[in-house]
Amino acid sequence: MWILIPLALFGLLIGSFIGAVSYRLPKNLRFIKGRSFCDTCKKDLRWFDNIPAFSYLVLGGKSSCCGKKISIRYPLIEIASGIGTVLIFFWSQNLIFCLLFFILLTIFVIDLENQIIPDELSFLVLLSGILYSFSFEKIFVGFFLSFLILLLYLLTKGKGMGLGDVKLTIGLGVWLNFSKGFTFLLLSFLTGGVIAFILLLIGKAKLKTKLAFGPFLIIGFLITLLFL
Ligand SMILES: [Zn+2]
Structure with missing residues (x-):
């Protein structure tokens, strides 16, 4: 069962990437480097801005650069990803299914927010x-x-x-x-x-x-x- 803890952290981390990809992919913004800059003031983010879910809680839902309100979608996606990863692995013992879940979560969010599914x-x-x-x-x-x-x-x-x-x-x-x-x-x-x-x-x-x-x-x- 010890493996569930690193898995949860891995899920949270991928969730942070999914939050960025699902925001940027439908808008054709560059997303390969993840959430590397602030969408409002374009300043580079510092490492602690990228700690999934925790940074949202610690900073009270505001960005540390310009105090912009951070959308609740980010911690929600991160937590969904963390919990989903643990549940899926616990149930299926199958890492491939976890990877598939990451792709599906990205599609889920993009379709919910934009009513499109990228080909x-x-x-x-x-x-x-x-x-x-x-x-x-x-x-x-x-x-x-x-x-x-x-x-x-x-x-x-x-x-x-x-x-x-x-x-x-x-x-x-x-x-x-x-x-x-x-x-x-x-x-x-x-x-x-x-x-x-x-x-x-x-x-x-x-x-x-x-x-x-x-x-x-x-x-x-x-x-x-x-x-x-
Ligand atoms: Zn900013």
């Missing part, structure tokens, strides 16, 4: 799935499920799904066999339906509100991959 991230999910366990069945599952989403996209004239969801589904599908593939899609629609219903009930959404579907695909996928 290069979907491709990364696809490629890693094929490399992890190549089988014609799984590749067929990926394209078949994606075809179903494409049909929905065409039938709803793009109101329910986006082409990003179609492409992401290929990548997610190649990780699953046939029966798990269908479970994954079913779970995604179920969670999507339940969350949409709750949002309607509490008045946070209207019938016309467009919800990103990517996060639900990712939740349905992770439950299927890890627990079923």
Whole structure:
């Protein structure tokens, strides 16, 4: 169990990188060096500004350079990444699944905030799935499920799904066999339906509100991959 502590720290650290990538990738800003400069005053960040979650707490949610309010998204993403890494490894004993989780968390955040799924991230999910366990069945599952989403996209004239969801589904599908593939899609629609219903009930959404579907695909996928 001792390995869970370094894993949690590793997850927090990657979470800090994901916070930067998911902010900068949809805006085409450079992101390779992580959060190396302040987005407001462009000053270089010091090492202690980059300690995940803790720096947010210690600095009271303000940056140390210009006192700008730091978005709560950063500590939230870092903590989600830390907890997710530990849970996934504890459950599956599989480091590859942890790495896959990092890509999916990035997509989750970007789709939630921008309603887009960058092609290069979907491709990364696809490629890693094929490399992890190549089988014609799984590749067929990926394209078949994606075809179903494409049909929905065409039938709803793009109101329910986006082409990003179609492409992401290929990548997610190649990780699953046939029966798990269908479970994954079913779970995604179920969670999507339940969350949409709750949002309607509490008045946070209207019938016309467009919800990103990517996060639900990712939740349905992770439950299927890890627990079923
Ligand atoms: Zn600043």
